Amino acid sequence: MSGLPVGRRSRYENPGTAWSADEVAILSDAVLHAPSVQNTRPWSLTLQERTAVLSELAEVPLPEQDLEGRDRRISCGAALENLVLAVRSLGWAADVDVRVAGGAVTATVIGARRAVVTQVENRRFRAISDRRSHRPAFGSRAVSEDIRDSVRSAATSPGVVGRWISGHIEALAMGWMLDYAARVLQADYQRALSMWCQAAPRGAAEQQVDFGLDKDAFTATGLGAIGLVTSHPHVPDACQLAAQIECESVLVISTRADEPYDHVRAGEAVEDAWLEATSRGLVASIMTQPLHLAEVRTRLEDLLDGMAVPQALMRFGYPDPHRRH
Ligand SMILES: Cc1cc2nc3c(=O)[nH]c(=O)nc-3n(C[C@H](O)[C@H](O)[C@H](O)COP(=O)(O)O)c2cc1C
Structure with missing residues (x-):
C-alpha cells in the first residue's frame, strides 16, 4: 500500500490462515450495518487471509454541500469501528493501520492474534x-447523568472529544447556528430540522444574539426565509431550536486536528457513542450539514473550549412510547 502512514496504531504479525466463512459473514454484516451519509456506504471491504481492508470509494459522488468529502470519511470511520468490533467479537486482537493517499482513506485491520473480547466491546458489537x-x-423520559457520561466517554479518545451542549446560553447559540446553516444550506437540511422540532415547545426566550455569523449569507430575514414563503417545509426558528436542544441530549464530536485522518477518527467516535447509547436503550440521530460551513465550525469551536474542530452533532433520547416507529 502506498501513501502516508498517518494512523499506524500497532504492529501486526504475519497473517496466518484465512477468515472462515462464518467470520467473513460476520465481518461483512457488521460493516453493512454502519451509518453512512445519505446511506451511500462509500467504502469497499476486501477480506483476504487474516486481513480486512476497508477502502473509501472515491467514485461515490460528494453532495454539493460537502465537496471536501468530510461525510464520506466520517462514514468510513463508522464502518471501520463496526469492523474492529466484529473482529474483536470473534476473539481476535484487531491491529489497525489507517492511511490516506491522494485524499482517500484505506484502513487495514489484521486479526491474527487471539485476544479475549471485553464486555464493553461485546455489548457494543451486539x-x-x-x-x-x-x-x-424523543419521548419525555430524561437521560440520566450516568448514561450521558458513558455515551460521552464512548465518543472520547486521544485526539477526539465528546462534549454535551449544556445550559441555556449554549443551547441558544447552537439554535442560532442551526438556523443560520438552514438558511444557507436550504431544502434537505431544513426538512431534517423541521422533523427534529415537530414537538418543540413554543414561546422560548426571544433574545436576539449576534454570534458574528455572516448575515449576507441569508436569503432573506425572518421566519419567511426558512419556510413560510418558500416551497420548503416550515422550519422552527432559532429560539424553538434552542428550546428543543435544551430538553434533549445533544453531543458535539470534535477532533483536535482537521485532516482526513481526523474525520475517520470522528466517524469511529460517532459509531462508538451511537452503539453505547443503543445498548442502553437510547435512540439517536446524527447531523453534519451545518458543520460543512467553515464559519459554523469556527463559532461552535469558540463556544465550546476553542481547542477542537466540531465534526458531528448527535442527539440522543428515549423513543416516544406513544409514537409508532
Ligand atoms: C457522516 C454522516 C452524516 C449524516 N448526516 C445526516 C443528516 O444530516 N441528517 C440525517 O437525517 N441523517 C444523517 N445521517 C444518517 C444517515 O442518513 C443514515 O445513517 C443512513 O441513511 C442509514 O440509516 P441508519 O442510520 O438508520 O442505518 C448521516 C450519517 C453519517 C455517517
Whole structure:
C-alpha cells in the first residue's frame, strides 16, 4: 500500500490462515450495518487471509454541500469501528493501520492474534444490528447523568472529544447556528430540522444574539426565509431550536486536528457513542450539514473550549412510547 502512514496504531504479525466463512459473514454484516451519509456506504471491504481492508470509494459522488468529502470519511470511520468490533467479537486482537493517499482513506485491520473480547466491546458489537437513525422528537423520559457520561466517554479518545451542549446560553447559540446553516444550506437540511422540532415547545426566550455569523449569507430575514414563503417545509426558528436542544441530549464530536485522518477518527467516535447509547436503550440521530460551513465550525469551536474542530452533532433520547416507529 502506498501513501502516508498517518494512523499506524500497532504492529501486526504475519497473517496466518484465512477468515472462515462464518467470520467473513460476520465481518461483512457488521460493516453493512454502519451509518453512512445519505446511506451511500462509500467504502469497499476486501477480506483476504487474516486481513480486512476497508477502502473509501472515491467514485461515490460528494453532495454539493460537502465537496471536501468530510461525510464520506466520517462514514468510513463508522464502518471501520463496526469492523474492529466484529473482529474483536470473534476473539481476535484487531491491529489497525489507517492511511490516506491522494485524499482517500484505506484502513487495514489484521486479526491474527487471539485476544479475549471485553464486555464493553461485546455489548457494543451486539448493538450494531439494532442501531438505526431516529429522526423524530424523543419521548419525555430524561437521560440520566450516568448514561450521558458513558455515551460521552464512548465518543472520547486521544485526539477526539465528546462534549454535551449544556445550559441555556449554549443551547441558544447552537439554535442560532442551526438556523443560520438552514438558511444557507436550504431544502434537505431544513426538512431534517423541521422533523427534529415537530414537538418543540413554543414561546422560548426571544433574545436576539449576534454570534458574528455572516448575515449576507441569508436569503432573506425572518421566519419567511426558512419556510413560510418558500416551497420548503416550515422550519422552527432559532429560539424553538434552542428550546428543543435544551430538553434533549445533544453531543458535539470534535477532533483536535482537521485532516482526513481526523474525520475517520470522528466517524469511529460517532459509531462508538451511537452503539453505547443503543445498548442502553437510547435512540439517536446524527447531523453534519451545518458543520460543512467553515464559519459554523469556527463559532461552535469558540463556544465550546476553542481547542477542537466540531465534526458531528448527535442527539440522543428515549423513543416516544406513544409514537409508532
Ligand atoms: C457522516 C454522516 C452524516 C449524516 N448526516 C445526516 C443528516 O444530516 N441528517 C440525517 O437525517 N441523517 C444523517 N445521517 C444518517 C444517515 O442518513 C443514515 O445513517 C443512513 O441513511 C442509514 O440509516 P441508519 O442510520 O438508520 O442505518 C448521516 C450519517 C453519517 C455517517
